[in-house]
Amino acid sequence: MxxxxxxxxxxxxxxxxxxxxxxxxxxxxxxxxxxxxxxxxxxxxxxxxxxxxxxxxxxxxxxxxxxxxxxxxxxxxxxxxxxxxxxxxxxxxxxxxxxxxxxxxxxxxxxxxxxxxxxxxxxxxxxxxxxxxxxxxxxxxxxFGNNLKDWECKNRAKEFLDRWLPVVELTMDGPIREQFLARVGYDSRRIASELEKLRCYRGGAGKVTKEDIEVIVSGGGVNEIWNFIDAFGKRDLPELLRQLRMLLAQSEHPIRLSNSLEARVNELLAIREILSRKWATPDSYNGLRWNPVPPEVDAWLSARDQDFRKMHSFRLKNLVAQAVKWTLRDLRMARHLLLEMREKLVSSSLPQEWLLEVCLIEALGGTRSANKQTKGA
Missing domain, CATH: 3.40.50.300 (P-loop containing nucleotide triphosphate hydrolases)
Structure with missing residues (x-):
């Protein structure tokens, strides 16, 4: 003090x-x-x-x-x-x-x-x-802040986790802490509640394992859905299906998941178009290195809800890394399948979970060829 x-x-x-x-x-x-x-x-x-x-x-x-x-x-x-x-x-x-x-x-x-x-x-x-x-x-x-940015919320959550672990007599390694926060989110009340659940589940003090978190900790962190969306962008089908089942088990609405994926596909389509037309090239520091663009392209970029040229480099690098795993044709097909699935979600009598899984498997079709393309780039 x-x-x-x-x-x-x-x-x-x-x-x-x-x-x-x-x-x-x-x-x-x-x-x-x-x-x-x-x-x-x-x-x-x-x-x-x-x-x-x-x-x-x-x-x-x-x-x-x-x-x-x-x-x-x-x-x-x-x-x-x-x-x-x-x-x-x-x-x-x-x-x-x-x-x-x-x-x-x-x-x-x-x-x-x-x-x-x-x-x-x-x-x-x-x-x-x-x-x-x-x-x-x-x-x-x-x-304790107002209107904090995501990285500020995460830092606060890490500080609170460090403070609360000794209270419940639990310990976590670095990767386990990251897994816990990714699953729980950054709300301190929720962190304290889930740590208490972990202690009760373990029967007392001790070291928390990955299996403990997967079995007993409830999801619901704001970044849970981002893990799902990122798995789609990375064309990681096993992780995508795992995240999907976890979100559905937490009563996440299928329509919201579908809308979130559509938004990501539209972002990847725009970046893939930019790369294909050589308006920019991938850059390990800023995400994209921009070349001179025609006035109409400049107007198109400026009219977007978020101009890629003004986007935070961390987020842009993440999107570019995902975009290079797709072709324009694959992304257009994925968008078509997602739109088709959304119609079925409100009109079909088939289980929504089954519709989602089938759509995602079809949308990520050609994953192997995409990975080969990425390695060869």
Missing amino acids: SAKSKSANCFLICGEDDFQVALEAEELINRLVPEENRMFGLEIIDGRVDTIDACLTCLAKCQEALMMDGLFASDKFVWLREPAFIANDRLSRSKSIKAPLATLTNTIKAGLPEGRYLMLTTPRIHRASALFKAFNAAGEVRD
Whole structure:
């Protein structure tokens, strides 16, 4: 714990990850408020209100609680819980709120009296606001983020997994951690729940294996469907069917799977066309190295929902690596089969699982020849 963490008496815990926000709040209370002092030394002000008058009341209560001595307790810990005047734009813009909110901000900047503590928890707060800056300068901010990018979510999930494994007395090797997160996703509450399931399944502490995860851990991570789509793009039929059966067992809707595959085929078709016409060549660093293109091609690329020339290099490299495994003819046939299958999914009496499997096997027909073509390239 840093020196600032030890001396701070104002704490802002914010972010969309409600599980970690709640966990941090609980740990902070456990550290700073002894059990025997909580009846009189802990004051919780519920800010989850929906009117300006109620917001003003919350602010007044908070300010009063910070200035008054605790009854029968030398220290006073005030928890302002999810105040609506911070998370709700309509309420935060109210002129009536600005003056009392500025008073609270100035109180934080000036520093609380000895033995007083303020903790504010909220799912949303403007990082450029005076209140956020006051907490950051005079107190401590524990920020679990909003609108995080995928790689940021993954890093947060890895950090939480490292933190929670000792709690449930389990260990995982690096590849097993990756497998676990790929299956579970990046939500900390779900990670904690699945780790508890693993511990119960194993009958106690120990080292988690690949087989443990495959048997007991429920899928549902946001990237589960991406594993399925990538297996299609890579023309990896065994992995594709394995992912399909896992998703169907989790009640994933066949129409959604079909739509996702169509979107991937359309992306691969465009990249395959670009490569075939020599408008660009594969590049190991950027994904594609672009050549000068005619004005009409420039207009076509710019009109796409996502211009390949502006796409993140990691994603573009992944798509290019998949596109080179296909010919234009194979991709057009795959698109035709997927469109045909979607019609059957809503009109045929045949089992949807069977329709999906047959379509995917047909769409990936010629996998061997495609692989030979890739090796020869």
